[in-house]
Amino acid sequence: MSQAEMSLPGHPVGTLTAPAFSVPAKKMAMWLFIIADAATFAAVLVAYGFLRNGSPNWPTPFRFSPTVLNAMLMTFILVTSSLTMLLGVRAAKAGDKPAAFLWTMITAIGGLIFAVLHLREWLGMIHEGATLFHNPWGTGLFGASFFSITGLHLLHVTAGVIALVAVGVRYKGGRYGADDLEVLGLYWHFVDLVWMFVVPFVYLLNVAHQ
């Protein structure tokens, strides 16, 4: 029996075992990355909680306007972009290439708007005197943890937007398929999922109560 005869139909020569849990390799790689990245964000949030618990002068400076309103808007945009990504993958799986590309680009625009709003918020806080090492409200650890956590998330959003555009364009050109769009969709949903934890713990637990 030759090596070619021992391979699975449609798989490279030499592949003798079925994909684990029937999940294709690309998708499994993305899931493993998501698990690792979830652990990273969990570690960052736990460290933030540790510092907050141990600081006697932890500030709670976030007012309803503009910070909480901005957080609401950013949450709405990111969750909606998750829906549009889902619709894009659904269209791709159904073979509707133009619709899939359109939804993917709409998702990228949503991510871009999110990033712009986030940067605008950062500039507002910096204008009020908050930096990585100092702020006018309390311990300097507040700024360090806030900018680190939201910065790490913003980095993921930015990378996601770039990937959405790149994969979307290549999908439209026929180089990538629906499976590739699905794998990218997993990443984008994960970015949205992380935001669901960042908002309550970093923003809402630090709301200013008059």
Add this chain to the structure above:
Amino acid sequence: MDIPDVQPHEPAARYADSITKYIVIYVCILALAGVQFVIAYTHLSGTAMFARMLFVALAEAGLALMFFMHLWGEKRGFVLFVLILTGFVIMAMQYGWTDSYRMELGVPYSQSKPGAVQ
């Protein structure tokens, strides 16, 4: 040589559900996010507020994970693999919380008086 009895891969997760289902899940996630903002303005202790926010965040994440990421449509073994591995790693990070309280409250096992900041 025996050839392993394997079948060509058939993806378990399908994306053929109706759009209505996805929109319902989307609205539920937005509603839960709204609940988070309401909790933030209720008069609760920090611990109670944190616990409620964590519960709601886990519900939101569960919906996104199961339906948006289609984990619900994957094989049960894979679902267990993802949830147990991720859950175990995150739970293993939670060992240090008593130490964070010790810095401010002086308990447990601290030599200093309660309330002292070292």
